[in-house]
Amino acid sequence: RPEKSLFHSLAASQVPSTAGILRRSRRRKSVTIAYESGQGDGAEQGATEPQRPRWEPRDWQQQLERIREMRRNRDAPVDEMGVEKCYDSSAPPQVMRYQVLLSLMLSSQTKDQVTSAAMLRLREHGLTVDSILQMDDATLGQIIYPVGFWRNKVKYIKQTTAILKQKYGGDIPRTVEELVQLPGVGPKMAYLAMNIAWDSVSGIAVDTHVHRITNRLKWVKKETRYPEETRVALEDWLPRDLWREINWLLVGFGQQTCLPVNPRCNECLNQDICPAAKRP
The missing domain is CATH 1.10.340.30 (Hypothetical protein; domain 2)
Structure with missing residues (x-):
């Protein structure tokens, strides 16, 4: 019947060919692979900046050294009564x-x-x-x-x-x-x-102190709202050999100096290079 052949031709036109499905799935797959290998930005922007240097915060190494100096005595609550104790x-x-x-x-x-x-x-x-x-x-x-x-x-x-x-x-x-x-x-x-x-470092442990301090220091590219966001942002640039130390270091610093309310900026060695510091 003519209406039957018309139905068949319409149905056939709406069923994608196998070749078309394969082409599309190949395209999707290549985008996923590019994103997973850390090239997502370049792929989205037409790869105009293939060799762009990795982002890192301003003054972070100096800030880190000064925090280590402030934590040298290891006398914060986390040092004496933290989980490791x-x-x-x-x-x-x-x-x-x-x-x-x-x-x-x-x-x-x-x-x-x-x-x-x-x-x-x-x-x-x-x-x-x-x-x-x-x-x-x-x-x-x-x-x-x-x-x-x-x-x-x-x-x-x-x-x-x-x-x-x-x-x-x-x-x-x-x-x-x-x-x-x-x-x-x-x-x-x-x-x-x-x-x-x-004894395995698989990621950075971000608690309320690490979350707060890394946002104050602008160690995240843009402000983060949740600790998990902060972890992902930190792991993107912080050298892996610092991942274990950073939790202990910043938790104690947050307990003693960089307090949630009324941080003791006048006692902090980073007062002159901290974006959030209250200066006299």
Whole structure:
């Protein structure tokens, strides 16, 4: 029938040819590859600047050296009561790694002094995967109180510990991707866990101090709103051999000098080269 042949010809015209699909998928693929290899900017701008130098902040090396000088005494709360001081270094490696993860979970929205005290109380009860699984929620809550959001943390600690027992044989995962799947574990904790528990630097751990200070120093190309944005921006230019040091360095600097409110600019060695400094 004529209408049938007309329908077939219309349908055929609307079905893309195999060759057309392959051509388009090849085009898409090449764009993706260019972007992943860090050439996205050039591809989008017609590759007018193929050898553009990598961006880096003004005066950053001088600022870093001066922060190191200010942190030389290692006497900030993070140095005395940070996560690296909270676990039992004489425990078997698997237990030690579990304690590192637990101290990181407790540390969120909590001062180092409070986290350290809670970890000491937990360790007095024998801090292992099995001891936490056998402990009832009320007891766990009493021990970790007054860490921030302690009720939520009781729930997360129990859920995560059960997953570690069932899925990882009582150990903690070896990748950031698996760590952030655990209840109550965010990116900053995952990067620190990789660093402290596995001695592996897989990214920069950005907490509220690192986020605040790197924005004040303009160590990010444009202002960032969230720690994860800051991490990506920092990793884009900061030499990898500084990734481990930068968290410890800036956390202590943020606790002692570059405070969230009323930073002590008059005590800071970077006062003359800090974009955010309050000058006399």
